[in-house]
Amino acid sequence: MLSSISPEVPPSAPDLAALAENHYFSTNPPPKDLAKHEALARDFINFxxxxxxxxxxxxxxxxxxPLEKQTVRFIDNFSAGTRGATSAEYFLEEGYAVLFLHRQFSLLPFSRHYSHATDCFLDFLREGPDGSVVARDEDAAKMLHVLRKYRDARDRNMLLVLPFVTISDYLYELRSVARLMRPLGPRALLYLAAAVSDFFVPPERMAEHKIQSTDAADLVKRSAGRSTSPSVEEDEETFDNFDSSPSVPRSKRLVVDLDPVPKFLKNLVEGWSPEGMIVSFKLETDPAILVHKARYSLGRYQHHLVIGNLLSTRKWEVVFVAPGQSDRWIRVPISRRKKTTISTGSGGQQQEEEEARESPVPATKDQLQQAAQQPLDPKSLPEGExxxxxESLIIPAVRDLHTRHMEGPQ
Incomplete structure (x- = not known):
């Protein structure tokens, strides 16, 4: 008698997400300080x-x-952590306890005001008459204001700072902290402002030692039989990276084979922190696709808010894309842009009237509304900051959405 054979059923989306999660975390080693960071985060969250x-x-x-297990070379991006560090300060002002998971040596809340290359903290200090170190008179009031805010946050246990370095460190830490936040229920907010790598080198394909720019085996052979200075051939090999010739032998190229980092946002939404509100960021350089990409991300991962921003105007405007709501542009008001522009913002009737007066042709209300839904022209913005x-506009708006999230469906 023949037994019936049931057709093979393909795994569902949740199953695929779980498989990808299990594979990634079973094949990539955890950061060495993970247990220590988990203990600190657990105490902070439970408090x-x-x-x-x-x-x-x-x-x-x-x-x-990282490109090597004993890492010398690695791929990085330009992010200094400005958005995250600044946002953390404004979250504290809104009454949140802040768990700040940051790239090691990137900007930190409060100290960010004095750690940039153009604002070295030493420039704000002078030697006092008795050999003490004091703030310069013109900077003392601001430094005292920042210091008091920092001390208040730390003294009241409102700020916990945890570092990461690699993509693997980040994902391990994110998963651990998100799970620890479950007891908070909808009072948990996850504000994912980190610039996360899209690609990585799996450990099984990663070099153990520093990748050499020359053939190490040949170099050893040459060194063993050499008692005088390097030959012309070796000298040319040493400076090969400076060769301006457009034709480089393939044997001397470094070809890096990267895999895509699994997208764990769906795991975060459905498993790691299912009741918390989750905010992600979408950075683009092409204004034509920004809102489209933000909407796609929101639909794919089913979270609560995507904050879209363009590289060229990220300090001047962002767009909120949330389910069931119209896209909302948040912009620095014209009056705070250091000089008058003719860009259309979202600051209400007074701003619309101001822009209509500036326009050589009076704009209709429909034209103003249409312009308000388009990204700013970077050329219309003043130089500098x-x-x-x-962030002082973004965070109160996020808090309002979080309040609605906590209240649940009406």
């Missing part, structure tokens, strides 16, 4: 869970992609 506080996890800075940090 605020007992107090009924809102807790936000802010991720910040870029993730590295805006007077107002856009």
């Amino acid at each position: 605020h869970a007992a107090a009924g506080s809102r807790v936000v996890l802010v991720t910040s800075g870029g993730t590295t992609v 805006p007077e107002l940090e856009i």
Whole structure:
């Protein structure tokens, strides 16, 4: 008698997500300080869970992609952690306890004001008459203000700072902290501002030692039989990287084979922190695709908010893309842009009237509304930084959405 054979059923999307998660974390080693960081995060979260506080996890800075296990070379991105560090300060002002998961040596809340290359903290100090170190008179008031805010956050246990370096470190830390935040329920907010690598080198394909720019075996042979200075041939080999010739032998090229980093945002939404509100970021350089990519991400991962921003205008405007809501542009008001522009923002009737007056042809309300839904032209913006940090507008708006999330369906 023949037994019936049931057709093979392909795995469902949740199964595929679980398989990808299990494979990644079973083949990539955890960071050495993971247990220590978990203990610190657990105590911090439990403290605020007992107090009924809102807790936000802010991720910040870029993730590295090591090319060797004993890492000398790695792939990185430009992120200095400005968005995350600045946002953390404004979350504290809104009453959140902040768990700040950041790239090691990237900007930190409060100290960010004095750690940039153009604002070295030593420039703000002078030697006092008795050999003490004091703030310069013109900077003392601001430094005292920042210091008091920092001390208040630390003294009240409102800020916990945890570092990561690599993409693997980041994903391990994110998963651990997100799971620890489950007891907070909808009071948990995950604000994912880190610039996360899209590609990585799997450990089984990673070199153990530093990747050599010359053939190490030949170099050893030459060194063994050499008692005088290097030959012309070896000298040319040493400086091969400076050869301006467009034709480089393939044997001397470094070809890096990268795999895509699994997309764990769906795991985060459905498994790691199913009740928390999750905010992701979408950075693009092409204004034509920004909103489209943000909507696609929102639909694919079914989370709560995508904050879209363009590289050229990220300090001046962002767009909120949320389910069931119209896209909302948040912009630094014209009055805080250091000089008058003719760009259309979203600052209400007074701003619309101001822009209509500036326009050589009076704009209709429909034209103003249509312009308000388009990205700013970078050429219309003044040089330098805006007077107002856009995070001071972003975070209150995120808090309002989080309040609605906590209240649940009406």
